[in-house]
Amino acid sequence: MAAMTKEETEALIQEVLEVYPEKAKKDRAKHLAVNDQSLEKSNKCITSNRKSLPGVMTIRGCAYAGSKGVVWGPIKDMIHISHGPVGCGQYSRAGRRNYYVGTTGVNTFGTMNFTSDFQEKDIVFGGDKKLAKLIDEIEALFPLNKGISIQSECPIGLIGDDIEAVSKVKTKEHGKTIVPVRCEGFRGVSQSLGHHIANDAIRDWVLDKRDGDDSFPTTPYDVAVIGDYNIGGDAWASRTLLEEMGLRVVAQWSGDGTIAEIEKTPKVKLNLIHCYRSMNYIARHMEEKYSIPWIEYNFFGPTKIAESLRRIAAHFDDTIKEGAERVIERYQAEYEAVIAKYKPRLQGKKVMLYVGGLRPRHVIGAYEDLGMEVVGTGYEFGHNDDYDRTIKEMGNATLLYDDVTGYEFEEFVKKIQPDLIGSGIKEKYIFQKMGIPFRQMHSWDYSGPYHGYDGFAIFARDMDMTLNNPCWKNIKAPWKTEAAGSEAVKAVA
Amino acid sequence: MPSVMLRKREDGKLLFYVAKKDLEETIESIEFDRPDKWGGEVVLGDGSRYYFDLLDAPPKIPITLQAKRL
Numbered sequence: 001m002a003a004m005t006k007e008e009t010e011a012l013i014q015e016v017l018e019v020y021p022e023k024a025k026k027d028r029a030k031h032l033a034v035n036d037q038s039l040e041k042s043n044k045c046i047t048s049n050r051k052s053l054p055g056v057m058t059i060r061g062c063a064y065a066g067s068k069g070v071v072w073g074p075i076k077d078m079i080h081i082s083h084g085p086v087g088c089g090q091y092s093r094a095g096r097r098n099y100y101v102g103t104t105g106v107n108t109f110g111t112m113n114f115t116s117d118f119q120e121k122d123i124v125f126g127g128d129k130k131l132a133k134l135i136d137e138i139e140a141l142f143p144l145n146k147g148i149s150i151q152s153e154c155p156i157g158l159i160g161d162d163i164e165a166v167s168k169v170k171t172k173e174h175g176k177t178i179v180p181v182r183c184e185g186f187r188g189v190s191q192s193l194g195h196h197i198a199n200d201a202i203r204d205w206v207l208d209k210r211d212g213d214d215s216f217p218t219t220p221y222d223v224a225v226i227g228d229y230n231i232g233g234d235a236w237a238s239r240t241l242l243e244e245m246g247l248r249v250v251a252q253w254s255g256d257g258t259i260a261e262i263e264k265t266p267k268v269k270l271n272l273i274h275c276y277r278s279m280n281y282i283a284r285h286m287e288e289k290y291s292i293p294w295i296e297y298n299f300f301g302p303t304k305i306a307e308s309l310r311r312i313a314a315h316f317d318d319t320i321k322e323g324a325e326r327v328i329e330r331y332q333a334e335y336e337a338v339i340a341k342y343k344p345r346l347q348g349k350k351v352m353l354y355v356g357g358l359r360p361r362h363v364i365g366a367y368e369d370l371g372m373e374v375v376g377t378g379y380e381f382g383h384n385d386d387y388d389r390t391i392k393e394m395g396n397a398t399l400l401y402d403d404v405t406g407y408e409f410e411e412f413v414k415k416i417q418p419d420l421i422g423s424g425i426k427e428k429y430i431f432q433k434m435g436i437p438f439r440q441m442h443s444w445d446y447s448g449p450y451h452g453y454d455g456f457a458i459f460a461r462d463m464d465m466t467l468n469n470p471c472w473k474n475i476k477a478p479w480k481t482e483a484a485g486s487e488a489v490k491a492v493a
Numbered sequence: 494m495p496s497v498m499l500r501k502r503e504d505g506k507l508l509f510y511v512a513k514k515d516l517e518e519t520i521e522s523i524e525f526d527r528p529d530k531w532g533g534e535v536v537l538g539d540g541s542r543y544y545f546d547l548l549d550a551p552p553k554i555p556i557t558l559q560a561k562r563l
Contacts, residue, residue: 288555288557
C-alpha cells in the first residue's frame with residue numbers, strides 16, 4: 001500500500017471512532033491526529049496526559065510502576081521496598097532487564113523483591129511498625145546495602161501511614177540514606193507522575209548529600225548519563241562511545257547506577273538526557289540549583305548517533321570535538337556493513353510503534369537508517385512536550401495516537417497493514433496471531449542492547465529476523481487457503 | 494500562581510516552563526527587561542499572558558519564580 005494522504009488518514013481516524021458512543025468519541029478524537037510537520041506545537045493537533053476513558057483497554061501503568069519500576073528500581077546498591085501488598089512488587093520483579101554488575105543479594109539487589117507484604121491487620125492498625133521492623137531486618141540480613149527506598153503502594157496513601165517519620169528515625173539509627181517515596185499507584189493518570197514523584201524524591205532526599213564536599217576530584221570532561229536504564233545493556237553501549245570521545249561518565253541514571261553516583265552528579269559539567277520524559281525534572285532542577293546545562297541526545301541508529309555525538313561535543317573544547325569525529329570514523333565501516341547487509345532485506349517496510357517515554361520518536365532514525373518507514377507512532381504516557389519533539393521526526397500525514405486503546409490500535413493495524421509493529425508484551429500476541437511481525441520494544445524482546453553503534457547491529461539483526469521470518473508465510477492453515485479459492489490466496493500473498 | 498521555571502534555550506530565547514501544567518513555551522515579549530528593572534507582563538508563544546512581580550535586577554537564569562496568570 002502506498003503512503004496515505006492526509007485526507008485518507010483523517011478518514012481512517014473517523015472510521016475507527018465510529019463505534020464509540022458520542023461522548024467517548026469526542027474524547028478519543030482529541031487523542032488521535034494526523035501528523036503535520038508545519039506545526040510548531042503539538043497542542044494544536046493532539047491532547048495527551050489525560051485520564052484514560054473508563055471501559056476502554058488502556059496499556060498504561062501506575063505511579064508505582066513509574067517510580068519503583070523505572071526510576072528507582074535500577075539503582076543497584078539500594079534496596080527498594082515495595083511497601084504494601086505483595087503483588088505489585090512480585091509481578092513486576094526483574095521484568096525490565098536493567099542489567100547491572102554485582103553479586104545479587106550481597107552488594108546489589110536489582111532483581112530481588114523486598115516487600116512489607118501487607119495483611120488485613122496492617123491496613124487496620126497501620127503499617128509503620130512493620131516497616132520499621134522490615135528496615136531493621138534488611139540491615140541485619142543485607143548489611144552491604146547503601147540505602148533504602150520505600151516505594152508506596154496504593155494502601156499506604158489510603159490509610160495515611162507516616163513513612164517519612166519512619167525514614168527519618170531509621171536514617172538516624174542506621175546512618176544510611178532512607179528515602180520515602182509517595183508513589184501510590186492511584187496518583188496521576190499514568191506512570192508519568194510516578195517518574196516525577198521519583199525525581200522529586202531524589203531531589204529532596206539524595207541529590208544534595210554531597211553539597212559543600214569537594215573531595216571528589218573533577219575534570220572538565222565530566223558528564224552524567226541521565227535516563228538510560230541499561231535495558232539489555234543499553235547504557236554500557238552508550239557509555240563506551242562517550243568515553244571513547246574523551247568524556248568521563250561520572251554517573252549513570254539509573255541503569256547500573258549506584259547511590260554514590262547520584263550524589264556525585266551535581267559535580268558534573270553537563271547532563272546528557274536520553275529519556276527526556278522520565279528524568280527531565282531532575283535535569284531542570286540541577287540546571288537551576290547547580291547551573292549544570294543539559295541536552296537531549298539520541299543513540300539509536302548511526303545518523304542520530306553522529307548527530308548527537310557532535311551536539312554533545314559542541315559543549316566542550318576541541319579535544320572532545322576531535323574525539324567525536326574519531327569515534328564516528330572508527331565505527332563507520334562497521335555500521336556501513338550492517339546497513340549494506342540488512343537494508344536490502346528491510347527496504348521500504350512500514351513500521352507502526354506504540355511505546356513509552358522516548359522510543360516512539362527516538363527509534364525512528366534507526367528504522368530510517370535501515371530504509372524502513374515509520375507510518376504511525378504514539379505514546380502511552382507522553383506529554384505535550386513529547387509530541388512537540390515527535391512532529392518533526394515523523395513524516396507528513398502519518399498517524400499519531402496518544403494512549404491508544406486496544407480496539408483502536410487493532411483497527412489501525414488492520415487498515416494500514418504495517419510490515420512490523422513495535423509495542424509491548426500485552427500487544428505482542430494479538431498482533432502475532434493476526435499474522436503481523438512484532439517486536440516488543442519496551443525491553444527489546446529479550447535482546448539488546450539497541451543503543452550505540454554496537455546496539456545498532458543487534459537492532460538491525462533483530463528487525464530482520466522478525467520481519468523475514470519464514471513463519472509468517474504459514475500463519476494461515478493450508479486447508480483454509482485451499483478451500484477459500486484463488487482469490488483468498490492472492491489476498492494472503 | 495503557578496511556579497514557573499525560566500531557562501534559556503540554545504538560541505537565546507527564554508523558555509517558560511510550568512511542570513504541573515505541562516506547559517513549555519517561549520517568552521515572546523517581557524514588559525521590563527532593563528538592568529534596573531525586570532518583570533511585569535510577559536506574552537508567551539501561544540499568546541497567553543502572565544505577570545511576574547517586578548525585580549530590581551534581571552534574575553540569574555535558570556530560576557523558578559511565581560507568576561500570575563492574566
